[in-house]
Amino acid sequence: MHIEPGLVxxxxxxxxxxxxxxxxxxxxxxxxxxxxxxxxxxxxxRSAATTALVFSFFEVLPHYPVGxxxxxxxxxxxxxxxxGAAPAAIGLALGLLVQGLFFAPFDLPQYGMNVTTLLVPLFxxxxxxxxxxxxxxxxxxxxxxxALALSTTYxxxxxxxxxxxxxxxxxxxxxxxxxxxxxxxxxxxVILVEPLVDLGVLAVAxxxxxxxxxxxxxxxxFEGV
Numbered sequence: 245m246h247i248e249p250g251l252v253x254x255x256x257x258x259x260x261x262x263x264x265x266x267x268x269x270x271x272x273x274x275x276x277x278x279x280x281x282x283x284x285x286x287x288x289x290r291s292a293a294t295t296a297l298v299f300s301f302f303e304v305l306p307h308y309p310v311g312x313x314x315x316x317x318x319x320x321x322x323x324x325x326x327x328g329a330a331p332a333a334i335g336l337a338l339g340l341l342v343q344g345l346f347f348a349p350f351d352l353p354q355y356g357m358n359v360t361t362l363l364v365p366l367f368x369x370x371x372x373x374x375x376x377x378x379x380x381x382x383x384x385x386x387x388x389x390x391a392l393a394l395s396t397t398y399x400x401x402x403x404x405x406x407x408x409x410x411x412x413x414x415x416x417x418x419x420x421x422x423x424x425x426x427x428x429x430x431x432x433x434v435i436l437v438e439p440l441v442d443l444g445v446l447a448v449a450x451x452x453x454x455x456x457x458x459x460x461x462x463x464x465x466f467e468g469v
Contacts, residue, residue: 246314247354247361247406252413259412260356267363271337274330286459290327293460294335295342297323302343311427312410312420317434318402320366321394322442325383326449328462329370336362357409365401372397380468384450388443395438403428 252260279287298318307316323332337359344352351358376390377383407424414420449455449465456466463469 246316246348246351247357247409248309248313249350249354251312252354252357252409256413257353257356260354260360260409263360263364264356267360267367268337270367271330271333271363274333278328278330282459282463287330289460290331290462291334291338294323294327294331295338296335298335298339299342302339303347308430310430311423311425312414313406313427315427315430315434317437318362318398319438319441320362320398321369321391321438322445324366324369324373324394324462325386325442326445326462326465327460328464329366331462333363333366336366357405361402361405361409364405365398368401369394369398382468383462383465384446386443386446388439391439391442391446392435395442396435399432399434399438403431406431 275287275291301318302316305317307314318336320332320336323335327335340358340362341355344355373394376393377386406427410420410424446465449461453466455461457463
């Protein structure tokens with residue numbers, strides 16, 4: 245979902261700094277709450293794991309330029325279910341930053357747009373999770389439709405933000421609309437894959453029930469807290 249250089253010019257890019265600051269501020273709140281609940285070491289270890297995974301998602305997994313951006317398999321809902329909202333947010337932000345600093349410096353001017361596009365849908369996913377997952381239900385007990393709803397929310401949020409940046413930067417011309425539509429159609433194919441990955445990872449976690457209470461994992465993965 246990398247926003248392509250030049251999609252939003254320097255005169256408009258200020259908005260991305262504002263949205264990124266808002267997203268970053270909320271991520272810090274989640275991190276503070278998580279540190280109070282599980283301790284700083286647990287938060288740091290989970291965040292280190294998600295950062296490494298996000299970096300590998302961007303650099304190792306296949307990604308293809310389509311329309312106004314690129315199609316990536318980011319697995320945001322998987323990170324949320326296994327590590328929790330705060331570590332997932334930190335990992336998405338830091339993994340993207342590490343990639344930009346060391347492998348794709350041409351993406352750094354678009355960092356605010358990209359981090360907003362990754363984090364805000366994650367926050368939406370966490371809100372949805374509170375409504376569709378019954379209280380005291382461990383994540384390892386999720387059904388396919390619940391995993392599908394979480395994944396769809398995340399991927400649809402990414403598509404919506406990419407479309408917003410494209411319209412904001414390039415207007416509503418037919419060529420831009422066509423490229424946005426092409427990107428959106430290709431990206432939503434990820435929905436066919438991510439829920440299956442989620443359920444597969446949760447099935448492995450359920451089999452490894454001895455990991456219950458491990459500080460590296462989200463507590464609700466095994467416990468209906």
